[in-house]
Amino acid sequence: MHGSLTQILELLSQPGNGALSLMAGVLGLLIGSFLNVVIYRLPRMMQRATDNFIAQESGQDLPHPQRYNLLLPRSCCPRCEQAVQPQHNIPVLGYLLLRGRCGQCRQPISLTYPLVETFSALLSALLVWRFGAGMEGVAALLFAYFLLSMSIIDAQTQLLPDDLSLPLMWLGLLVNLGHTFAPLQDAVIGAAAGYGMLWLIFWAFKLATGKDGLGYGDFKLLAALGAWLGWQALPFILLMASALGAVVGIALVVFRKQALDQPIPFGPYLAIAGMLALLHGKDWLTGIFYAY
Structure with a gap:
């Protein structure tokens, strides 16, 4: 059992594995979708926290009492605030299905979203090809x-x-x-x-x-x-x-x-x-x- 585990770990650590690189590319698409959430929400989370702190220090009502983080609320259009449908959340493909526009209000969706997902996929495949899928590759x-x-x-x-x-x-x-x-x-x-x-x-x-x-x-x-x-x-x-x-x-x-x-x-x-x-x-x- 120990020998088999060692062989698996050695296999994962080997660079130049096309199958692992392809799998990493697919995973990179999904991770890229989450990175889009980080990119969009983190600056807004920081601004909301600053606004709330200033209001609290001055004894005013909090301007942003609603919970807002990387998980909540659900993804929605920033213009019409309608929730994004599950099929439209598929990395890159969802953007293509919508033809780059919101499914509700038809306003343009930033090209940044599919580009981040694509770059995430390409980087994932490249790095796993270069470093393998062991600890060095994960890092x-x-x-x-x-x-x-x-x-x-x-x-x-x-x-x-x-x-x-x-x-x-x-x-x-x-x-x-x-x-x-x-x-x-x-x-x-x-x-x-x-x-x-x-x-x-x-x-x-x-x-x-x-x-x-x-x-x-x-x-x-x-x-x-x-x-x-x-x-x-x-x-x-x-x-x-x-x-x-x-x-x-x-x-x-x-x-x-x-x-x-x-x-x-x-x-x-x-x-x-x-x-x-x-x-x-x-x-x-x-x-x-x-x-x-």
Whole structure:
């Protein structure tokens, strides 16, 4: 019995398994549907909690007495507030069946929903192919789901919630107790260095210009990436994220005539760079610095 269990665990841990990757992709669709709930509701939960706290402190009636979390109330159209029918909750397919419109009021449904589900599926299949479905693969999936949620929230609200960034950081340290992606010592240094690097950049920019160039959520996200991948990955992540942000920023100014001083979220670019660092690993990162 013990031998059979060991063989199963070894099989799950092996990368490059097409059947497991396909199963992970299907599961990723379902998880992506839940991530859409997190992306939509978490910022609103935070705003409602803040509104209630202010009202309570001033002795006023709570503006949001109803229960509102990731489970309740049921999913509904944000415009007509009609509950979404079960068949329309099927990831991606439900959006296609409705032709991108609410089944009741016929108002457009954001394309973000099927895109998040699709990206979740693709990332799930890719990571299980790369790392297997053992502990390393499961950890990589959690890493990806956190980053995907935080990226969309930041893109939509320019907010990186502590409710996601701090658990991601602590989870990274726990995962690396077994040296999964980095030695624990490197992970601890990475968490501290990740926060400190952007803190220094923030204050250098503020002293030079009098403006805030970054948000504190960016500090915590880079700290979380350092906790997962170790301090060695931080230069690559910061350089890649900065390059991506610069390219997108220039494109927005040129093609959308966006003002030069209009802020853009930095979290999505940190997340993309973090995923690239995870996929390619420490050996690849080290090779960049010693290639020449």
